[in-house]
Amino acid sequence: MHEIAINNVSYAYGSHEVLRDISLTAEAGEFICLLGPSGCGKSTLLRLLAGLASPTSGAITLDGNPITGPGLDRGVVFQDYSLFPWMTVGENIVLALEQAFPGKKRNEYREIAAGYLEMVGLPNAQDKLPGELSGGMRQRAAIARVFAIDSPVLLMDEPFGALDAITRARLQDLLLQLWQQREGERKTVFFVTHDVEEAILLGNRIVVLGVNPGSVKGIFPVDIPRPRLRQDLFLLESFQLLRNRLVNVLHENILSQLDGGQTVLSPGEAI
Amino acid sequence: MKYLVNTQNFVFMTLLAVLLWPSAGGIPRYLLILVLVLEGVTLLRTFTGRTEASRQGAGDVAAIIFGVLLAWQLATARFGLLDKMLFPTPESVLRMFVSELPDMLKGLVNSLILLVSGYFLALGTALPLGLLVGWRSRLFHAVNPFTKVMGPIPPIVYIPYAIALLPSFRSASIFIIFIGAFWPIFINTVHGVFGIPKGLLDSARVLNLKERTLLWRIILPGAMPSICTGSSLGLLFSFVLLAAAELIGANSGIGWYVKNFADFADYRRVIVGIIFIGFVVTAITWGTERVEKRLLRWRS
Helix, strand or coil: CCCEEEEEEEEEECCEEEEEEEEEEECCCCEEEEECCCCCCHHHHHHHHHCCCCCCEEEEEECCEECCCCCCCEEEECCCCCCCCCCCHHHHHHHHHHHHCCCCCHHHHHHHHHHHHHHCCCCCCCCCCHHHCCHHHHHHHHHHHHHHCCCCEEEEECCCCCCCHHHHHHHHHHHHHHHHHCCCCCCEEEEEECCHHHHHHHCCEEEEEECCCEEEEEEEECCCCCCCCHHHHCCCHHHHHHHHHHHHHHHHHHHHHCCCCCCCCCCCCCC | CCCCCCHHHHHHHHHHHHHHCCCCCCCCHHHHHHHHHHHHHHHHHHHHCCCHHHHHHHHHHHHHHHHHHHHHHHHHHHCCCCCCCCCCCHHHHHHHHHHHHHHHHHHHHHHHHHHHHHHHHHHHHHHHHHHHHHHCHHHHHHHHHHHHHHCCCCHHHHHHHHHHHCCCHHHHHHHHHHHHHHHHHHHHHHHHHHCCCHHHHHHHHHCCCCHHHHHHHHHHHHHHHHHHHHHHHHHHHHHHHHHHHHHHHCCCCHHHHHHHHHHCCCHHHHHHHHHHHHHHHHHHHHHHHHHHHHHCHHHC
16 A cells, blocks of 8 residues: 555745646555656656645655655655765665664675675675666666655656666666566556657656646556557557557747747758 | 886986086995985886886976975085075985984974874764754854954964963963864864755655654765865865964974074974975875765766
């Protein structure tokens, strides 16, 4: 039971309204993608879920209990800065394990860490510093850490946003594989992205956020059965229809932001 | 062959010729040995140096040293162009250096005891305080005005008062060295904490670390680059203040050594003392650079 309810949440930074009246409920084990252009407050919403900031009004509850601060019941992966650069990858995971499962011996922690590193395909990275790894390997290690603490809720803030396309595809597959591993006790995931195809590949539902201020423009269920194979996915009609709808919603939102007097030229006309 | 025909060896041969040329004072033996040893070391590095740049570097440094020695020798021993008392010959300075070394080392021990006490007192207080003040914003706002006023006061101005205030010269110098090292370490530690990327702090917060763990394992290493800057600055300041304090009120130590013999117009010993201090500071700097490299290994 790891149901997250976001009830009429608004957030303002000084006089700048970032999020307005967001309401959304994630069932236990659901994979929710927060999709939107930059500046729509999707990362802010994730920070509220993580407890790194508090809503100006409204409330977020986890199984009925309001979220008042960060907690190990919610694991977070950021785009960068997830790992502490002065600790080896192993030490990074051990530090997290010490918080999540206190009272074990150092060797036990190291063994658990080694197991999770193997699971994400980094069997030899235990004693490496994050600076010695590529961006993709660092995100693998961050995923290993977040799965090691085994929090029922997973919050991911554009975790693959800075990676090249091939590395990103590999990590998407890895994430899905880990998430699906344990049928029945799947983690509830909030995954922030600005990539429409990534959202469809990963999510059960896609929440589209608009800009100025950030608010829910629509919630789209993804009815494509799992496992979703990347190579087949793009050929599916349902995929193409959903992608077009999402693109249209995002596009409308951007158009409505433009000044009324401006006309958008057809492609190439301005050249 | 191309390693042998170069500026370094040209200057070396000239210097050798000057040293061996028959003159009234005889052959300057100490200087000759020094020059031969330097040439030997340089040749060794020329043939074992891994890159062209490191080979050239060794040769250029040797060329400059030989050049300086050559000019010094010509201006003093050979032609006597300079005042004999203010500019002793290289040979006599070298001899003096060797014979005075035991005394200077004894003085150095006295100086280092003061330096280490004052410096580590500063490190031990400025570092934890800096971490705390950098981390807790209320504390920072309370303390910042005082830092702004007290930090820039040149610590040298405390010397006369400290000597009057404190019971012994020893305690007064430790106090002054402490003040000199405290502010650079404190200020740089605070700024180091401010400089930690917000993302890393968020990452630490979502792990729900206890404050002690957070300060020790995240804030301290995160601020370490800036702490290293502050610490080496603090060490440099404490060395300057140590020498200054000794010039004013000590009866032993390396700063006192220079001052004492300057009072007797024994400039040969003054030069020897200055050269010795140069070596000591170089050794200390080399040591701190090694420590720093080790602490900041993760940055490379």
